[in-house]
Amino acid sequence: MKFSLIARLAASAAALAFTTCMARAQDAGPILVYNAQHVTLTQEWVTGFTKETGIKVTLRNGGDMELGNQIVQEGANSPADVFLTENSPGISLVNRAGLLSPLPADTLGLVPETYRPSDGHWIGIAARTTAFAYNKTMLKPEDLPKSMLDLADAKWKGRWGASPSGADFQAIVSALVELKGEAVAGAWLKSLKTNAVAFNGNTAALKGVNAGQIAGAIIFNYYWFGDQAKTAENSKNVALHFFRNQDPGAFISISGAGVLATSKKQAQAQAFVKYIAGKAGQDILRTGTSFEYAVGVGAASNPSLPPLAELQGPKVDPAKLNSKTVTDLMIAAGLL
Ligand SMILES: [Fe+2]
Incomplete structure (x- = not known):
């Protein structure tokens, strides 16, 4: 009591x-x-x-x-x-x-x-995942790059795009540095400067793909899904390709x-x-x-x-992603 x-x-x-x-x-x-x-x-x-x-x-x-x-x-x-x-x-x-x-x-x-x-x-x-948004009339599934690193090949010159000044793309580069080292990342960024069209923002890059200005772009998944859920006006000609296979281009941010x-x-x-x-x-x-x-x-x-577990993203400790190295490499490549 x-x-x-x-x-x-x-x-x-x-x-x-x-x-x-x-x-x-x-x-x-x-x-x-x-x-x-x-x-x-x-x-x-x-x-x-x-x-x-x-x-x-x-x-x-x-x-x-x-x-x-x-x-x-x-x-x-x-x-x-x-x-x-x-x-x-x-x-x-x-x-x-x-x-x-x-x-x-x-x-x-x-x-x-x-x-x-x-x-x-x-x-x-x-979380968000990296994807290659591509124009369905310009590229057939067999033409798609197997790895994000393949976009360094001369055959992609003038045919792909990205938004290098944005935090999203720079996060992808930080993962590339962590996975493959500064030398590989630096060389890939130099090829990007030569091969890719720079857009201001992922939506602009998606629009560029949809309009056929470029055949594909490295963006995050939600830009495509968000547009599809609205009017699809910027993505009706576009599909997403996921690199999978622990590729740097399968990075989950x-x-x-x-x-x-x-x-x-x-x-x-x-x-x-x-x-x-x-x-x-x-x-x-x-x-x-x-x-x-x-x-x-x-x-x-x-x-x-698509379920996150099926995207086969590479294993990256988010604490190790370093923005300073990325900025330095991008400046050296003439991207910033
Ligand atoms: Fe974003």
Whole structure:
């Protein structure tokens, strides 16, 4: 009897403490998220999170490297609480500068080890895969390159394209460096300078393929799926070729989320990252129109996507992807 009274008192004290804590979390004002993921997707996560917790979120949108470099420059004075990226190199840059808080085990446990760096300072929240988008009237399946590296061959001169200035393409190059070394990557980039048409953005490259300006382009999967789900006006003549076979062109790129060590709203920031990696956040990838892959343990992706496990992506530790080497090699090749 006495025990149950004590237990009840303890439970109500805990409930009160929790309520007070949540009230304080809401009072503390919105958390500031530096967001390099697609704004529509992040906005869906924010809406779900605020509805569930009452914690408001302000977004500052930009590119992976733009915001990553900004956080490094701001250092201890950064107003950012959370950093979300499209790909891994931008968040790795911030992590290498020692600016991310470790994530707790219950958050890390939401995502398999393949989709997060080994040091536990950030976590994968979505994945995208590399593909060769090709014009179906210009190329037959037997004409398709077996490997992304085959595009260095002179027979592809003027016939393929990419968006070398974008974070997506640079993530693919970072994987190439990690898998084949700087010499191979550097030579491939030089051939790209000679052979490929440079576009400003993956959508522009997809349009170029659809219009027959080029026969194919290296892009991420979701640009094609997103266009198909709308009017297909930029992709009706286009199909996707997946290189598979652990090819560098089968690279699966991980979007990351991390909490800034300097954030004064650690609890709220950690809650946001946990929400995205958890069931509700991953469900948004399955049901929405981002066409990015879910990465959570047991989480299903949008059923219109080919299963991630069938794409035979190469094994790459996202923590090792280095943006500085990529930029240096691309400058040396005359691409930036
Ligand atoms: Fe993208």
